[in-house]
Amino acid sequence: MYPFIFRRCHNSARPIVRHRTEALRRALELLETRDLPASGIIAVGADLGSAPQVRLLNRANGAVIRTFTAYDPAFSGGVRVALGDFNNDGNPDIVTAPGPGGGPHIKVFDGATFGLLRQFFAYDPAFRGGVYVAVGNVNGDATPDIITGAGQGGGPHVKVFDGLTGSAFDSFFAYDVTFRGGVTVAAGDVNGDARADIITGAGQGGGPHVKVFNGTTGSLLRQFMAFDTTLRGGVFVAAADLNANARADIVTGAGPGGLPQVRIFDGATGTRLGSFSAYDPSFVGGVRVAAYSIDATGQPAVITAPGTGGGQNVRVFAGLGLPPTTLVSQFTPGFTTGAFVGGFGLPGQTTGNFFPPTL
Numbered sequence: 001m002y003p004f005i006f007r008r009c010h011n012s013a014r015p016i017v018r019h020r021t022e023a024l025r026r027a028l029e030l031l032e033t034r035d036l037p038a039s040g041i042i043a044v045g046a047d048l049g050s051a052p053q054v055r056l057l058n059r060a061n062g063a064v065i066r067t068f069t070a071y072d073p074a075f076s077g078g079v080r081v082a083l084g085d086f087n088n089d090g091n092p093d094i095v096t097a098p099g100p101g102g103g104p105h106i107k108v109f110d111g112a113t114f115g116l117l118r119q120f121f122a123y124d125p126a127f128r129g130g131v132y133v134a135v136g137n138v139n140g141d142a143t144p145d146i147i148t149g150a151g152q153g154g155g156p157h158v159k160v161f162d163g164l165t166g167s168a169f170d171s172f173f174a175y176d177v178t179f180r181g182g183v184t185v186a187a188g189d190v191n192g193d194a195r196a197d198i199i200t201g202a203g204q205g206g207g208p209h210v211k212v213f214n215g216t217t218g219s220l221l222r223q224f225m226a227f228d229t230t231l232r233g234g235v236f237v238a239a240a241d242l243n244a245n246a247r248a249d250i251v252t253g254a255g256p257g258g259l260p261q262v263r264i265f266d267g268a269t270g271t272r273l274g275s276f277s278a279y280d281p282s283f284v285g286g287v288r289v290a291a292y293s294i295d296a297t298g299q300p301a302v303i304t305a306p307g308t309g310g311g312q313n314v315r316v317f318a319g320l321g322l323p324p325t326t327l328v329s330q331f332t333p334g335f336t337t338g339a340f341v342g343g344f345g346l347p348g349q350t351t352g353n354f355f356p357p358t359l
Contacts, residue, residue, distance in 0.1 A: 040058075040059030040060070040292065040295035040296070040301060040343065040344065040345050041056055041057070041058070041059065041065070041083060041092050041343070041344040041345075042056070042057045042058075042059050042290070042303055042314060042316070042327065042341060042342070042343055042344075043055070043056055043057075043081040043082070043083050043092075043094055043341065043342040043343075043344075044056075044057060044081070044305065044312065044314055044329040044339050044340070044341055045070075045078065045079035045080055045081040045096065045339060045340040045341075045342075046078060046079060046312070046331045046332075046335070046337075046339060047078040047099065047307070047308065047337045047338040047339050047340060048076065048077055048078040048099055048100065048308070048337050048338075049076055049078070049335070049337040050076060050078070050331050050332055050335055050337065051069060051073045051074075051075070051076065051331070052069055052070045052071040052072070052073070052075050052076075052077070052078070052079040052096075052098065052102075053067060053068070053069050053070070053079070053331050054067070054068055054069075054070050054079060054081055054094060054096060055067045055329050055331070056094070056111075057314070057327050057329060059295060059301065059316055059325075059327075059343075062325070062326075062327035062328065062329075064329075066114060068109070068114055070096040070098075070107060070109070071096075071098055071102060071105070071107075075098065075101070075102050076101075077098055077099035077100045077101035077102045077130060078098070078099030078100070078130070078337075078340070079096050079097070079098060079099060079340070080096065080097045080098075080099065080130070080131065080132055080133050080340045081094060081095065081096055081097075081133070081340055081341065081342040082094075082095040082133045082134050082135045082146075082342040083095070083111075083135060083342045083343065083344035084135035084136075084144035084146075084163070084344070085111070085144065085344075086108060086117060086118075086143055086144060086163050086164075087110065087117065088142065088143070089111075089112060091110075091111035091112045092111045092344035093108055093109060093110055093111040093117060094108070094109040094111060094114075094342075095107070095108050095109075095133050095135055095146055095342075096108075096109070096133070097122070097130070097131035097132065097133040097148065098130055098131065099130040099151070100128065100129055100130040100151060100152065101128050101130070102128070102130060103121065103125055103126075103127065103128060104121050104122040104123040104124070104125065104127050104130075104131045104148070104150070105119065105120075105121055105122075105125075106119060106120055106121070106122050106131065106133065106146065106148065106161075107119045108146070118166050120161070120166050122148040122150075122159055122161070123148075123150060123154065123157065123159075127150070127153075127154050128153075129150060129151035129152050129153035129154040129182060130151030130152065130182075131148050131149065131150065131151055132148065132149040132150075132151065132182070132183065132184045132185050133146065133147070133148055133149075133185070134146075134147040134148075134149075134185045134186045134187045135147070135163075135187065135342075136186075136187025136188060136189075136196030136198075136215070136239075137163075137195060137196050138160050138170070138187065138195060138196045138198070138215040139160075139162065139169065139195070140194065140195045140216075141164065143162075143163040143164045144163045144196075145160055145161060145162055145163045145187075145196070146160070146161040146163060147159070147160050147161075147185045147186075147187050147198055148160075148161070148185065149174075149182065149183035149184055149185040149200065149203075150182055150183060151182040151203070152180070152181055152182040152203055152204055153180055153182070154180070154182060155173065155177055155178075155179065155180055155182075156173050156174040156175035156176070156177070156179050156181075156182070156183040156200070156202070156203070156206075157171070157172075157173055157174075157183070158170075158171070158172055158173070158174050158183060158185060158198060158200060159171045160198070170218070172213070172218060174200040174211055174213070175200075175202055175206060175209065175211075179202070179205075179206055180205075181202060181203035181204045181205035181206045181234060182203030182204070182234075183200050183201065183202065183203055184200065184201040184202075184203060184234065184235065184236050184237050185198065185199065185200055185201075185237065186198075186199040186200075186201075186237040186238045186239045186250070186251075187199065187215070187239060188239025188240060188241075188248025188249075188250075188267065189215075189247060189248050189267075190212055190221065190222075190239070190247055190248050190249075190250070190267035190268065191214065191221060191247070191267075191268075192246065192247050192268075193216060195215045195216055196215050196248075197212055197213060197214055197215040197221060197248075198212070198213045198215055199211070199212050199213075199237045199239055199250055200212075200213070200237065201226070201234060201235035201236060201237040201252065202234050202235060203234045203255075204232070204233055204234045204255060204256070205232055205234070206232070206234055207225065207229055207231065207232055207234070207235075208225050208226040208227040208228070208229070208231055208234070208235040208252070208254065208255070209223065209224075209225060209226075209235070210223065210224055210225070210226050210235060210237060210250065210252060210265075211223040212250070212267075222270045224265070224270055226252035226254075226263050226265070227252070227254050227258060227261065227263065228258070231254065231255070231257060231258045232257065233254065233255030233256040233257035233258060233286060234255035234256075235252050235253065235254065235255055236252065236253040236254075236255065236286070236287065236288050236289050237250065237251065237252055237253075237289070238250075238251040238252075238253075238289040238290045238291040238302075238303075238343075239251065239267065239291065240291035240292050240293045240300060240301075240302075240343075240345075241267075241293040241300070242264060242273070242291065242293065242300045242302070242353075242354035242355065243266065243273065243353060243354065243355055244353050245268065247267045247268045248267045248293075249264055249265060249266055249267045249273065250264065250265040250266075250267055251263075251264050251289045251290075251291045251302055252264070252265070252289065253278070253286065253287035253288055253289035253304065254286060254287055255286045255307075256284060256285050256286035256307050256308060257284055257286075258284065258286075259277065259281055259284070260277055260278050260279040260280070260281070260283045260284070260285075260286070260287045260306070260310075261275055261276070261277055261278070261287070262275060262276055262277075262278050262287060262289060262302065262304060262317075263275040264302070264354070264355075273355055274320045274354075274355055276317065276320060278304040278306075278315060278317075278324075279304075279306055279310060279313075279315075283306065283309070283310055285306055285307035285308045285309040285310045285338060286306070286307030286308070286310075286338075287304050287305075287306065287307065288304065288305045288306075288307060288338070288339065288340050288341055289302065289303065289304055289305075289341070290302075290303040290304075290341040290342050290343040291303060291343055292343040292344060292345030292346075293345060294345050294346050295345040295346055296346065297318075299318045299319070300318065300319075300345075300353075300354045301316050301317065301318055301343060301345065302316075302317045302354065303315070303316050303317075303341050303343045304317070304324075304341070305338065305339040305340060305341040306338050306339070307338040308337050308338050309336055309337070309338065310336065310338050311330075311335070311336050311338070312328065312329045312330055312331065312335065312338070312339045313326050313327075313328055314326070314327045314328075314329055314339065314341055315327070317354075318354070319353070319354050319355070320354060320355055
């Protein structure tokens with residue numbers, strides 16, 4: 001097992017502050033000159049039982065932009081994904097982490113060339129419980145950082161790695177150190193200080209316990225139970241500004257054993273904003289979630305993928321009460337063991353609102 005590390009330090013790099021309108025204009029110009037679509041990018045990673053394949057999809061029509069294998073093709077433990085622009089070329093780069101059995105091997109692939117930009121082991125290489133991964137600018141420099149959560153069997157160990165150098169600069173346990181269900185992770189600026197805060201969800205066996213940690217100080221900003229406390233399948237988390245208040249909101253997906261429900265909480269207050277069922281109510285394999293605040297349509301998106309037994313029907317929800325767009329990402333005919341998702345939109349505040357005015 002990996003050692004206990006209770007260490008917090010942060011880079012002192014000066015934060016980059018940009019006017020939102022100017023940032024959006026520049027981002028659109030970059031997107032117009034590249035091959036990837038400006039409508040939004042979705043990464044899908046095949047779950048347990050398949051080769052460790054990743055697909056990039058066009059959010060608008062589900063077209064496959066690229067498919068590649070992140071690890072040894074013989075590995076069948078699944079692959080978790082996140083997106084972020086690490087080399088500032090306007091293309092989302094792909095961060096991958098293996099599922100159970102693969103070791104804590106993190107890779108970053110260039111979104112333009114799909115060559116390997118960086119790789120490292122997030123925990124002791126002997127750990128085989130898999131890793132959850134997220135992307136967010138925690139240290140306030142010009143490059144997003146990589147947040148990892150240990151998978152089942154490894155304890156609720158969260159680490160943050162500098163997106164420019166790959167070195168770890170933060171490490172903590174989000175829940176009781178004796179808990180061995182793992183910890184899911186997300187990142188978003190919920191307190192308005194221009195740095196990403198770290199959102200965690202308890203893994204299997206821990207209940208739907210969500211915590212929000214200040215990305216600068218490490219202090220606990222908020223905690224709550226996203227679903228019924230009797231559910232023990234854990235909770236998946238994501239973050240994006242969905243109510244146009246310039247602060248990230250928290251998206252939660254129920255773990256296996258419960259209804260396939262998604263609930264969204266205001267990042268500034270913790271108030272529940274809304275909820276919806278992502279799949280047929282009879283499905284109890286869990287819901288993996290991702291989100292982004294804005295794309296070229298000016299709308300936000302909540303992205304879902306089913307867990308074990310649910311196939312790979314990725315769905316994109318642009319607002320409560322609106323019908324979802326279903327993007328089929330079938331890696332193998334008949335493959336039903338689920339998928340993980342990551343989303344990438346445009347920088348800046350959403351001009352649309354995910355929520356009806358009555359909420």
